[in-house]
Amino acid sequence: MSDDQLSLVPGKKKRVKAEVPIAKIAPVAHIIIDSPLPHLDRVFDYAVPEKFAETAQPGVRVRVRFAGKLTDGWLISRSDESEHPGTLAALTNVISPEVALIPEVLELAKSVVARQAGTLSDVLRSAIPNRHATAEANEFPSSPTVSDIEPIAWSDYTGGAALIKRTIAGEAPRAIVTTGCDDPAVLLAQYSVTVSANDGKIIVVVPDRAAIDRVVEALVALGCPKSAVAILAADDGPAQRYRSWLSVLRGTASIVIGTRAAVFAPIKDLTTICVWDDWNDTLSDPQAPYWHARDVAVLRSAQQNTALVFAGATMSVETCALMPWLAHVAKSRDQLRNESPKVRSALDEAATKMNPAASGSRIPSAVMQGMKAALTKGPVLVLVSRLGYSPRIVCDTCRTSALCSECSGPLMQTARSSAPTCHLCGHIESKWSCKKCKGSSIRAAAVGSERTAEEFGRAFPGIPVRSSTSDHILRTVDSRPAIVVATAGAAPIAQGGYAAAVLLDGNAMLSRPELSATQETFAKWNECASLVRPDGEVIVVADSEHPAVQALIRHDPAGFAHRELEQRTEVSLPPAVRLAALTGEQADIDEALAMLNLNSETLVRGPVPGRDNQVRMLISTDRKQGTELAAQLKAMTSARSAKHKGGPVNVRIDPINL
Numbered sequence: 058m059s060d061d062q063l064s065l066v067p068g069k070k071k072r073v074k075a076e077v078p079i080a081k082i083a084p085v086a087h088i089i090i091d092s093p094l095p096h097l098d099r100v101f102d103y104a105v106p107e108k109f110a111e112t113a114q115p116g117v118r119v120r121v122r123f124a125g126k127l128t129d130g131w132l133i134s135r136s137d138e139s140e141h142p143g144t145l146a147a148l149t150n151v152i153s154p155e156v157a158l159i160p161e162v163l164e165l166a167k168s169v170v171a172r173q174a175g176t177l178s179d180v181l182r183s184a185i186p187n188r189h190a191t192a193e194a195n196e197f198p199s200s201p202t203v204s205d206i207e208p209i210a211w212s213d214y215t216g217g218a219a220l221i222k223r224t225i226a227g228e229a230p231r232a233i234v235t236t237g238c239d240d241p242a243v244l245l246a247q248y249s250v251t252v253s254a255n256d257g258k259i260i261v262v263v264p265d266r267a268a269i270d271r272v273v274e275a276l277v278a279l280g281c282p283k284s285a286v287a288i289l290a291a292d293d294g295p296a297q298r299y300r301s302w303l304s305v306l307r308g309t310a311s312i313v314i315g316t317r318a319a320v321f322a323p324i325k326d327l328t329t330i331c332v333w334d335d336w337n338d339t340l341s342d343p344q345a346p347y348w349h350a351r352d353v354a355v356l357r358s359a360q361q362n363t364a365l366v367f368a369g370a371t372m373s374v375e376t377c378a379l380m381p382w383l384a385h386v387a388k389s390r391d392q393l394r395n396e397s398p399k400v401r402s403a404l405d406e407a408a409t410k411m412n413p414a415a416s417g418s419r420i421p422s423a424v425m426q427g428m429k430a431a432l433t434k435g436p437v438l439v440l441v442s443r444l445g446y447s448p449r450i451v452c453d454t455c456r457t458s459a460l461c462s463e464c465s466g467p468l469m470q471t472a473r474s475s476a477p478t479c480h481l482c483g484h485i486e487s488k489w490s491c492k493k494c495k496g497s498s499i500r501a502a503a504v505g506s507e508r509t510a511e512e513f514g515r516a517f518p519g520i521p522v523r524s525s526t527s528d529h530i531l532r533t534v535d536s537r538p539a540i541v542v543a544t545a546g547a548a549p550i551a552q553g554g555y556a557a558a559v560l561l562d563g564n565a566m567l568s569r570p571e572l573s574a575t576q577e578t579f580a581k582w583n584e585c586a587s588l589v590r591p592d593g594e595v596i597v598v599a600d601s602e603h604p605a606v607q608a609l610i611r612h613d614p615a616g617f618a619h620r621e622l623e624q625r626t627e628v629s630l631p632p633a634v635r636l637a638a639l640t641g642e643q644a645d646i647d648e649a650l651a652m653l654n655l656n657s658e659t660l661v662r663g664p665v666p667g668r669d670n671q672v673r674m675l676i677s678t679d680r681k682q683g684t685e686l687a688a689q690l691k692a693m694t695s696a697r698s699a700k701h702k703g704g705p706v707n708v709r710i711d712p713i714n715l
Contacts, residue, residue, distance in 0.1 A: 080110035096699035116156035175346020184321035205254035246275035257328035289315030329364035377618035402601035431557030445505035454496035554590035563599025635683030
């Protein structure tokens with residue numbers, strides 16, 4: 058480490074380094090330090106010892122002495138000279154000769170940093186799994202040949218055949234594919250096999266492990282060898298994940314399927330990227346700089362000139378904003394209606410006329426009648442918004458929220474006869490009384506999956522009731538009559554499809570105070586509707602006049618996305634604009650804003666009070682100015698980090714939850 062580098066770290070004294078023989082060719086290594094500090098997000102120069110002249114190649118992991126400590130880093134490049142005028146410290150070690158950081162991924166990571174105002178080391182930490190030495194010693198077989206197939210599932214899609222043909226020809230088409238009631242796993246599998254059989258390489262990014270299993274199962278059914286498929290899943294153990302990642306790096310798999318980080322898969326000469334259900338929040342990294350797999354896929358497609366396919370039962374507002382750069386591939390409206398189940402609202406005019414109390418009921422009589430008829434034909438899916446029994450309870454007399462006497466946390470009920478229990482500390486209120494009216498009776502303000510299953514069990518004696526929630530997910534159910542109560546994302550696939558689906562708590566889901574509430578609710582509804590037989594029925598318990606309900610009834614995901622985009626454009630919200638959310642204490646936010654040079658077209662909104670004396674400010678600008686705004690935010694965070702004064706200011710570009 059050089060004297061000037063030491064000067065960046067307060068309190069560190071210069072040390073005399075012992076001289077070592079330096080490499081004669083390209084003796085200067087340009088290194089990115091693995092540090093989350095924004096002001097250290099730059100290239101540092103080190104000398105390459107002669108003993109590492111061969112192994113210290115661009116893209117390898119290295120270890121250097123920085124601020125008096127051994128620190129890991131990435132060797133980005135080597136050169137003959139350094140702009141640093143002083144003496145360079147020497148590399149301490151080359152951790153592994155494996156070139157893990159290929160140029161394509163490095164450039165992609167830099168683009169993500171520029172978009173998200175983050176640091177390169179944070180992005181690389183997400184893109185490349187931790188090293189396991191034993192995995193590097195493994196021998197990987199060569200990639201097997203994948204036999205070509207006829208992608209018949211695409212034949213009815215307008216533009217589907219052209220999408221595949223242009224992908225194979227290397228023309229890099231880009232499309233949004235709304236799958237309706239077709240299984241996206243089957244469509245993606247046929248697309249992947251066709252691309253691979255024609256010497257292409259493909260990445261398929263999916264929301265979770267269940268989706269991975271569905272795509273792999275569809276690939277195997279098409280005769281694709283499992284050895285041609287690499288799975289990059291976040292829930293794999295470190296050794297397995299690194300082994301699978303190495304198989305991709307060494308070119309032994311032409312089809313890569315994985316969760317969000319798979320979008321960085323180290324494939325050279327990539328042909329196409331697919332993203333399934335890009336609206337799903339699991340595709341957003343919860344760690345800084347909060348990148349989203351959809352945005353990274355768009356960057357990689359444009360940067361490396363690859364094909365790009367977004368597939369799912371619905372169209373997200375974010376991908377809609379990219380049209381016409383993205384084409385829309387779908388079945389005709391007439392064909393879609395013929396192949397989709399009938400959708401109706403349990404709160405429409407006809408239902409409320411027959412039962413005026415329906416609008417105030419969680420399970421209207423129209424739902425019970427529809428379920429009774431459907432259960433003679435097969436299983437019925439019931440979608441609920443909450444997990445548990447009664448996740449929120451109130452005083453039965455004055456409707457005041459029931460709070461814990463120990464910590465004032467919200468109380469819940471875990472079973473029909475159980476005492477109220479605190480969400481936060483777990484304290485059991487054996488003798489609860491309302492602080493406002495002194496009442497001792499409680500009632501449910503929110504009903505969860507367990508209580509819903511209990512109620513349907515009493516209403517339909519003799520019919521089995523099964524639950525599938527985030528803590529216990531069922532993958533499949535058979536075709537026998539049954540009631541399946543599931544939370545969003547946990548609905549199992551029924552053999553032959555469901556006879557009906559009931560979408561409960563619709564108004565509550567739509568009215569959540571979040572920017573993405575309407576889109577997520579509509580997407581989850583479409584996901585459930587796609588599991589119902591064409592001759593089945595979908596009953597949604599929500600206001601029949603709501604645009605999301607109307608779009609569901611008309612089977613019009615594209616129309617819904619366009620309408621949502623228009624509404625966000627009117628109020629200058631993403632994706633119509635680029636938006637940055639700054640969160641911190643008021644004094645720190647004021648200092649951060651003062652360091653920015655915002656133009657007159659930039660809109661600043663806030664402050665909005667938050668938790669722990671923090672506030673949030675929103676900065677929005679035209680999409681064309683998004684890169685400039687991100688650059689200013691990055692410079693601001695670097696300058697504040699270098700001063701070592703003031704509290705932290707969290708910066709999020711286009712946050713998914715507002």
